[in-house]
Amino acid sequence: MTADVVPFTRKQPTLDPMLALTASGMNAVNTVILERMQSDIPLIPRLAGHLIAGGGKRLRPMLTLAGAALVGYEGTRHHKLAAAVEFIHTATLLHDDVVDGSELRRGKAAANIIFGNPATVLVGDFLFSRAFELMTEDGSLRVLKILSHASAVIAEGEVSQLTAQRQIETSEERYLHIIGAKTAALFAAASQISAVVAECSDEHERALEDYGRNLGVAFQLVDDAIDYDSSAAEMGKDQGDDFREGKMTLPVILAHARGNEEERKFWKDAVMGHRSDASDFDEAVRLIEKHHALEDTREKARHFAQRAIDAISIFPDSKARAAMTEAAHFAVARGY
Known part of the structure; x- marks a missing residue:
């Protein structure tokens, strides 16, 4: 364990303080x-509601609200902006499920399975449009720039992940760049805009952006570890989706780099889609466990979570800071 990481030897963290x-x-x-x-088109609220009511943690809009509490903002502008953040996130999930051919989302049938790919893509577009309506209604060009830029970065990250799919030579550096774009960018923007509406100093705005960005990286690292974690309590998706889709996530990158020649051949065949049945997935889990790739992925997540916690250390102690700290612990310790 690196010196700058605080050991997480504490009671099981939860999102309860953030929820409260x-x-x-x-x-x-x-x-x-x-x-x-x-x-007025009935399919739109039906399809959007299927995902929005699907039991997600709503962590991204909560970050906007928590950030506002941290800086003492007492207005209401952030409510519409937090909704815009959730619409951006939901739209990307709808598009992702079509691209990935996902069958489950949060433990339920994915929207594309129920409603079909064309409707799912178009409703995702509708939600993006609603998000931009909410941004422009706020009237702040600064907020609009932050959230619109985050939307563009997310799309770039998804395209980058698509081009890295089934590419065994994908490096850890490129992987971190991808998740920094496709996941952490919206975490960062969601946190940062709370400082903007509160008219905080540049220092406080950067601190909240850094908190969100590092939390987002930690969150995605753990998501990618969970896909290969046989002890995960709840998946909310098909375990092994990343494996079957040939995604180069950190557990795979580490296990491949540390494997012998035979193991590397297995990974190459698996990533290319030639080894994708249940027994192949079991072998992938065995190799990942053999080379401690899950432990090291979670360790890296702890490092980024600690960076998130450190970023908000410039703010005074408060319920908001404690809740945001607990959320960073939760992001790493969760099993779903």
């Missing part, structure tokens, strides 16, 4: 979400 901190604000955010997902 943001409960009132999330009621307002959910009201905006329900209002803005409506349409």
Whole structure:
């Protein structure tokens, strides 16, 4: 363990403090979400509602609300902006499920399986449009720039991941760049905009952006570890999806780099799609465990979580800071 990482030898962390901190604000955010997902075309609210009501953690909009509490903002502008953040996230999930051919999302049938790919893509476009309506209604060009840039970066990250798919030579550096774009960019923007609406100093704005970005990287690292973790309590998706789709995530990158010639051949065949049945997935899990790739992936996640915690250390102790610290611990310790 590196010297700058605090060991997570504490009670099992939860999102409860974050949920309590943001409960009132999330009621307002959910009201905006329900209002803005409506349409005269019945399929749109049906499909959007299938995913939005699907039991997600809503962590991204909670970051906007928690950040506002951290800096003492007492207005309401952040409610619509948090809803915009959730719409951006939901739109990307709908598009991702089509690209990946996913069958499950949060333990339920993915929207594309129920409604078909064309409708799923188009409703994702609708939600993106709703997000931009909410941004422009806020009236801040700074907020619009942050969230629109994050949307572009997310799309770039998804394209980069697509081009890295089934590419066994994908490096750890490229992998971290991909997840920094496709996941961490929205975490960073969601946190940063709370400082913007509160008209905070540049230092405080950077601190919240750094918190979100590092938390997002930690969150995605753990997501990628869970896909190969046979002890994960709840998946919320098909375990082994990443394996079958030939995604080069950190557990695979580490196990491949540390393997012998025979093991490297297995990984090459698997990533190319030639080894993808249940027994092949079991072998992948065995090799990942053999080379401690899950442990080291979670260790790297702890490093980024600690960086997130350090980023908000410039703020005074408060319930908001404690809740955001607990959320960073939760992001690493979770099994789903």
